[in-house]
Amino acid sequence: MSSFLYDFSVLGGDMRQVFLAQLLAESGNSLCCYALPSYPKDVLSEESPMIHRAVSLKEACAHSRTVLFPFPFTQNGSDVSVKEDRCRFSIQSVLDLLQPGQAFFAGCIPPHFQKAAREKGISVYDYSDDPALPVFNSIATAEGAVCEAILHSPFHLHKSQCAVLGFGKCGRSIVSSLKGLSANVSVFTDDVNELAQAFLIADESLPLSALADHVKTFRFVFNTIPAQFIHDNILKNMNRSALIIDIASSPGGVDLETARRLGIPAFHCPGLPGKYAPASSAQYLKDFIQATLY
Numbered sequence: 001m002s003s004f005l006y007d008f009s010v011l012g013g014d015m016r017q018v019f020l021a022q023l024l025a026e027s028g029n030s031l032c033c034y035a036l037p038s039y040p041k042d043v044l045s046e047e048s049p050m051i052h053r054a055v056s057l058k059e060a061c062a063h064s065r066t067v068l069f070p071f072p073f074t075q076n077g078s079d080v081s082v083k084e085d086r087c088r089f090s091i092q093s094v095l096d097l098l099q100p101g102q103a104f105f106a107g108c109i110p111p112h113f114q115k116a117a118r119e120k121g122i123s124v125y126d127y128s129d130d131p132a133l134p135v136f137n138s139i140a141t142a143e144g145a146v147c148e149a150i151l152h153s154p155f156h157l158h159k160s161q162c163a164v165l166g167f168g169k170c171g172r173s174i175v176s177s178l179k180g181l182s183a184n185v186s187v188f189t190d191d192v193n194e195l196a197q198a199f200l201i202a203d204e205s206l207p208l209s210a211l212a213d214h215v216k217t218f219r220f221v222f223n224t225i226p227a228q229f230i231h232d233n234i235l236k237n238m239n240r241s242a243l244i245i246d247i248a249s250s251p252g253g254v255d256l257e258t259a260r261r262l263g264i265p266a267f268h269c270p271g272l273p274g275k276y277a278p279a280s281s282a283q284y285l286k287d288f289i290q291a292t293l294y
Contacts, residue, residue: 004063004064004065004101004102005030005032005064006032006052006063006064006065007024007029007030007031007064007065007066008021008029008030008032008065008066008067008068009031009032009033009061009063009064009066009068010024010031010033010034010036010068011033011034011035011036011057011060011067011068011069011070012034012036012069012070012080012081012082012087013036013037013069013070013071013081013082013083013274014037014070014081014083014271014274014275014278015039015274015275015278016070016071016273016274016278016281016282016285017036017037017068017070017282018036018037018043018278018282019043019278019279019282019283020068020282020285020286021033021036021044021051022043022044022282023282023283023286024286025044025048025050025051027286028050030050030051030052031050031051031052031064032052032053032054032059032060032063032064033051033052033053033054034053034056034057034059034060035057035060035080035082035084035087035089037082037083037084038083038084057089057093057097058097061094061097061098062098062099064102065101065102065103066102066103066104066105066289066293067102067103067104067105068106069104069105069106070082070106070107071106071108071128071137072106072107072108072249073091073106073108073109073110073113074091074108074110075249075250075270076250077110078090078092079091091110091113095116095117095120098120098122099122100120100121100122101121101122102122102123103122103125103292103293104117104122104123104124104125105125105126105285105288105289105292106126106127107126107128108126108127108128109124114126125292127285127288130288133284133288135169136281136284137169137281137284138169138170139173139277139280140272140276140277140281141170141173141174141247141272141273142170142173142174142177143272143276143277144247144272144273144275144276144277145170145174145177145222145245145247145269146174146178146181147276148245148267148269148272149220149222149243152243152265152267153219153220153243153265155219155241157178157181157182157183157220158181158182158183159182159183159184160183160184160219160220161183161184161186161217161218161219161220162178162183162184162185162186162219162220162221162222163185163186163187163188163214163221163222164185164186164187164188164202164222165187165188165189165211165221165222165223165224165225165229165230165253166188166189166194166223166224166225167187167191167194167195167198167205168224170224170247171187171198171222171224172197172201174222174224174247175187175198175201175202176201178222179201183220184203185202185203186202186203186204186205186206186214186218187204187206188205188206188207188208188210188211189205189208190207190208190209195207208229211229211234212233212234212237213237215234215237215238216237216239217239219239219241219242219243220242220243220245221238221242221243221245222245222246222247223244223245223246223247223248223252223253223254224248225248225253226248226249226252226253227248228251228252228253228254228255229253230244230246230253230254230255231255231258232258235255235258235259235262235264236262238262238264240262240263240264242264242265243265243266244259244264244265244267245267246266246267246268246269247269247270247272248268248270249270250268251268252268254266254268256268
């Protein structure tokens with residue numbers, strides 16, 4: 001245990017990781033940081049005696065009692081999620097450097113990594129296992145999706161016809177945000193329970209098979225389904241002035257090449273909480289970490 005020089009190491013990710021480091025340092029914890037994205041100096045002070053900038057991945061991984069990686073941990077299954085390519089490193093290199101007795105936190109950790117880490121004597125905690133945190137995360141996701149829609153469309157959302165594909169946590173939050181802006185919202189899902197739940201707050205709820213027949217009426221389409229469902233059969237029926245906002249995890253749910261060919265604006269927007277509400281999202285992560293450790 002004498003090798004654990006710091007309370008926490010914060011590595012990789014987006015601005016959520018920067019604000020998480022700030023919150024932990026403000027709570028009196030010693031930190032080791034590595035491969036964080038660029039950030040304003042007034043967010044995370046270079047002068048703070050509580051914060052050490054590691055010069056290597058080994059230093060950052062091996063010398064803190066608790067190591068904090070991003071949500072999601074990896075986007076391609078092999079590399080840790082980082083903002084800058086020059087900081088890229090593999091999840092295997094992390095596993096090789098972790099030490100018995102450490103606690104490891106990240107989001108959407110691959111099962112094989114979890115198994116191997118636990119076999120090394122490391123305590124593994126996945127943010128996505130907390131039933132409350134993804135709900136809080138969906139708030140920032142919904143606000144970001146609405147913001148992207150406003151930024152990229154010349155039309156207002158008020159009274160516009162909007163389609164939301166999927167009615168999981170993020171789908172529910174997007175529908176709630178759109179209804180708050182007086183949009184007309186249709187939900188498409190093949191889950192019978194979701195169809196019934198969507199009926200309570202949306203203007204209509206329909207199976208996914210009905211999308212192709214209705215898609216021409218929509219000004220905005222928000223996709224949350226992590227499978228490529230919006231392909232040429234649907235895109236060719238869309239209004240060319242419509243906008244698609246796809247928040248599904250990579251590679252997304254939209255055939256972007258076909259959308260571009262048809263002149264339909266479509267944007268794949270993963271990681272919205274890190275772009276639009278990183279400070280609020282970091283507070284949720286900190287609360288989960290503290291509740292787990294203490």
